[in-house]
Amino acid sequence: xxxxxxxxxxxxxxxxxxxxxxxxxxxxxxxxxxxxxxxxxxxxxxxxxxxxxxxxxxxxxxxxxxxxxxxxxxxxxxxxxxxxxxxxxxxxxxxxxxxxxxxxxxxxxxxxxxxxxxxxxxxxxxxxxxxxxxxxxxxxxxxxxxxxxxxxxxxxxxxxxxxxxxxxxxxxxxxxxxxxxxxxxxxxxxxxxxxxxxxxxxxxxxxxxxxxxxxxxxx
Amino acid sequence: xxxxxxxxxxxxxxxxxxxxxxxxxxxxxxxxxxxxxxxxxxxxxxxxxxxxxxxxxxxxxxxxxxxxxxxxxxxxxxxxxxxxxxxxxxxxxxxxxxxxxxxxxxxxxxxxxxxxxxxxxxxxxxxxxxxxxxxxxxxxxxxxxxxxxxxxxxxxxxxxxxxxxxxxxxxxxxxxxxxxxxxxxxxxxxxxxxxxxxxxxxxxxxxxxxxxxxxxxxx
DNA sequence: GTTAATTAACTAACCAGTCAGTTATATATG
DNA sequence: CATATATAACTGACTGGTTAGTTAATTAAC
Numbered sequence: 001x002x003x004x005x006x007x008x009x010x011x012x013x014x015x016x017x018x019x020x021x022x023x024x025x026x027x028x029x030x031x032x033x034x035x036x037x038x039x040x041x042x043x044x045x046x047x048x049x050x051x052x053x054x055x056x057x058x059x060x061x062x063x064x065x066x067x068x069x070x071x072x073x074x075x076x077x078x079x080x081x082x083x084x085x086x087x088x089x090x091x092x093x094x095x096x097x098x099x100x101x102x103x104x105x106x107x108x109x110x111x112x113x114x115x116x117x118x119x120x121x122x123x124x125x126x127x128x129x130x131x132x133x134x135x136x137x138x139x140x141x142x143x144x145x146x147x148x149x150x151x152x153x154x155x156x157x158x159x160x161x162x163x164x165x166x167x168x169x170x171x172x173x174x175x176x177x178x179x180x181x182x183x184x185x186x187x188x189x190x191x192x193x194x195x196x197x198x199x200x201x202x203x204x205x206x207x208x209x210x211x212x213x214x215x216x217x218x219x
Numbered sequence: 220x221x222x223x224x225x226x227x228x229x230x231x232x233x234x235x236x237x238x239x240x241x242x243x244x245x246x247x248x249x250x251x252x253x254x255x256x257x258x259x260x261x262x263x264x265x266x267x268x269x270x271x272x273x274x275x276x277x278x279x280x281x282x283x284x285x286x287x288x289x290x291x292x293x294x295x296x297x298x299x300x301x302x303x304x305x306x307x308x309x310x311x312x313x314x315x316x317x318x319x320x321x322x323x324x325x326x327x328x329x330x331x332x333x334x335x336x337x338x339x340x341x342x343x344x345x346x347x348x349x350x351x352x353x354x355x356x357x358x359x360x361x362x363x364x365x366x367x368x369x370x371x372x373x374x375x376x377x378x379x380x381x382x383x384x385x386x387x388x389x390x391x392x393x394x395x396x397x398x399x400x401x402x403x404x405x406x407x408x409x410x411x412x413x414x415x416x417x418x419x420x421x422x423x424x425x426x427x428x429x430x431x432x433x434x435x436x437x438x
Numbered sequence: 439g440t441t442a443a444t445t446a447a448c449t450a451a452c453c454a455g456t457c458a459g460t461t462a463t464a465t466a467t468g
Numbered sequence: 469c470a471t472a473t474a475t476a477a478c479t480g481a482c483t484g485g486t487t488a489g490t491t492a493a494t495t496a497a498c
Binding site for chain 4 (some may be wrong): 039
């Protein structure tokens with residue numbers, strides 16, 4: 001009786017491994033947090049032994065950095081090219097960004113990264129600094145630019161852009177954190193479509209100049 | 220030559236200790252996160268040995284719970300009595316809450332608790348559930364009630380209270396997280412007064428019905 | 439057969455929690 | 469008031485378990 005050749009205990013996948021390992025690491029870090037995640041678990045999820053993990057990434061901290069960089073850099077570049085190529089009103093542009101962001105929150109689990117950064121900012125000032133410089137500062141510039149231009153051309157009320165940008169971002173941040181923290185406790189989860197509608201509605205009627213504010217602008 | 224009696228190596232402070240230990244624990248947990256905090260460090264900050272710490276709290280997890288409970292319960296009760304005793308418009312009440320909250324964010328370091336909860340929700344479902352039930356649900360009810368009443372009496376635009384409450388809370392949450400995460404990286408820190416002004420301005424003009432919305436409400 | 443990829447067993451460090459012993463303070467006694 | 473005794477508060481060295489990181493042996497692949 002011819003025995004079928006036994007399946008090999010493992011396969012060489014040196015090209016696919018890095019991404020597989022990053023995926024497993026992201027998943028585990030987001031679920032458990034940095035400190036409570038152990039390298040054996042990440043390796044196990046990637047279907048690999050711990051030694052292999054160390055073959056591709058020199059340590060736990062470096063692995064975290066790789067995860068963060070890899071997850072964010074693509075989206076950042078994309079947002080920036082989109083902004084520079086826009087036509088139409090600034091309100092439309094803003095709405096588009098918020099919509100796209102919300103859509104991605106609800107689908108991918110890259111949305112776990114901000115929570116991870118927050119949680120570990122004290123222990124990884126280097127990562128926090130990276131996130132501050134590369135993500136937050138860019139987002140700030142993107143939005144304050146839109147606000148300033150919109151105000152200049154009379155589309156928006158004259159708010160303080162250096163503070164107002166946070167009001168725009170805040171619901172997005174809250175949404176992300178909610179999804180990865182309290183979603184499990186809610187019987188019926190957050191409806192991101194309604195969430196977005198509500199935000200756009202409230203945001204617009206706080207920004208749009210055509211509504212004739214009540215006695216505030218007295219030029 | 221009369222030798223001055225040597226200062227005692229330690230003093231008995233059985234009544235003050237519990238609070239001192241909680242303070243040190245809050246500070247350390249907020250700064251480092253739960254897992255990266257070690258009991259020796261907390262004891263050291265409280266000026267005490269690790270053994271003493273275990274005399275007052277049975278373990279690390281229990282210490283965290285004690286910190287959270289102790290920090291929140293007082294403020295919660297206060298908010299609720301305030302709400303039930305209000306007179307004046309609902310907009311004033313809302314503004315008062317936001318102002319009071321913002322003022323406390325900028326002063327105390329209880330504001331580190333939400334960050335702590337977020338970071339450890341995965342590892343301490345029990346604490347996350349406690350926070351969800353006792354803090355979030357109460358805040359939600361408080362705000363949605365105000366919104367509903369305000370809408371009913373025509374003071375506010377007819378927004379969706381079940382989602383709009385998050386838009387109100389979001390900037391507060393962002394402020395808290397910012398303070399404990401990115402404040403160190405900013406040359407000039409967040410000005411919480413301007414922050415509040417900006418929020419109230421944008422919030423009001425998204426909520427106040429007298430502004431005659433642009434073609435949305437078609438009764 | 440050679441080599442690169444992978445494994446699994448190992449080491450070294452760290453830390454939560456314990457406990458036998460020490461010291462400050464309160465109380466009793468003369 | 470001085471001194472002895474009792475006890476509550478506190479210390480710090482130790483233990484057991486966990487885990488980041490290493491390495492010698494093994495296996496797939498060409």
